[in-house]
Amino acid sequence: MLEVRHLAAGYHGLVALADVSFGVAAGEILVVAGANGAGKSTVLKTVAGVVPARSGTITFDGARIDHLAAHRITRLGMAFVPEERRLFPRMTVRDNLRLGSYLHRRRADREAPLATVLRLFPRLEERMDQLAATLSGGEQQMLAIGRALMTRPRLLMLDEPSQGIMPRLVAEIFRAIEEVRRAGITILLVEQRLTESLAIADKAIILRTGRIVVAGTAAEVRANPEVRSAYLGM
Amino acid sequence: MTAQIVLQVLLSGLLMGLIYALVASGLALIFGLMDVVNFAHGDFLMVAMYALFVLVAMSGADPLLLAPVVTLVLFAFGAAIYLGIVRFAMRVQTNRGMVQVFTTFGLGLLLQGLAQTIFTPDYRSVDGGIVAGKSVALGGIILPMPHVVGALISLAAFGLIWLLINRTDLGKALEATREDADAVALVGIDRNRVFAIGWGLGSALVGLSASILATFFYIFPGVGNSFVLIAFVTVALGGFGSVYGALAAGVLIGLIEAMTALLVAPSLKMLGVFAVYLAVVTFRPRGLFGSM
Ligand SMILES: Nc1ncnc2c1ncn2[C@@H]1O[C@H](COP(=O)(O)OP(=O)(O)OP(=O)(O)O)[C@@H](O)[C@H]1O
């Protein structure tokens, strides 16, 4: 579904990604892991069109999407939840979700994902009229994922959804991610919590200073001796 | 001084204030949406008044009937100015604020120059149509019809803006873009399109106010300068970028202006306005209704 080939990207003079290649098949969860500053977020930002690709290609369902503006990529069915979440803070939960379905004109295309989101995250329903800024960190993450799901994506990109969230909510978010995949949505997940992510992933890549150092199925990556010592603390 | 005179003055001030509010609303809308101050605001007003002048000359129709046409023309004009000029001024990396100031200011000078060339500096006027020369008498109070109609149109326009912002998807997109213009792409919204629509709407409001002003004011290349200062004071007083703040501030300015004219001297009517403005920016720099 998504193919990334020889991707390079960076900021000003700095090279953040060099020769990154991977693919995600429909219905899969691919985890992107690595230390701070390894380039995980840059992978998602480049695929989402937020950061331009310097070289290499990105294709979605066979069509080139590098060089497309970010809003066009969303319209193709790829939703991105950035690390900073980027909610509309002084708008209500309801309006944030409603904006997620901005592209959909038919009532059914708005109501069906809303029902899904509220089933996944029941606490959002209790807070529909609250301003997004007043939500807790975990609730904001739920809203950010919810808003992304409202666009009815086929591919969902999540950047460290567990960051800064208390453990009980982390479990809830991982459960939600699994359920989203069960609904047929492909997932590209950036995470530092490797154990939990590998438990739900099909495949994983590990980045170090902008290059892929380990790639394989979740089981292969878990069994990799280097990964065990450096990332899983075993 | 009788109560009737005071009431007469307050009501006239209120009407003029509502018109000032409408003149300022487009400036507030654009600033609120994208933090760009349109220094050509007054010249947009001038363009709109000449557009009305030409339309009236061509069709012979009543200027107020042509108001919707001028409003639409200015929508297209504003959107085109954004897409053709302002968009590029926003892309610069260094000194963006200054570039925007000089771009819109220069645009204003250009428009004035074009108006001089095409229409000469002569004062023009449109036949005020059905409202011209009429007035409304309430008890002993007499109010000029163009002001009454203008104030009612202004209120209706603010009502429509409220509906647009609170009841439509486009309104939500405007609000979201105002909050975080980079984040709207995450829900598939093209920020440039929203900005263009914002410039269109802001300019459409200018078009509407020009149609009102032209029923009782002369048209000349510098006519925008007569109103733009009050518009800037209104927007600053209302809290930069708040459309409803502009409504309240416009009314306040109309009232202060009228009271100063009555209590001090008509020729000094703007003095009271600027005194209040200075007091507000000194003690409450975010404006009366600004949230920030
Ligand atoms: N906006 C930016 N401007 C300049 N450099 C940046 C920017 N964003 C990231 N970088 C740099 O690019 C490199 C990769 O950053 P990236 O954010 O992709 O890492 P990451 O793996 O997501 O890290 P983290 O775990 O801290 O989120 C880092 O060296 C970082 O300092």
Ligand SMILES: [Mg+2]
């Ligand atoms: Mg990151």
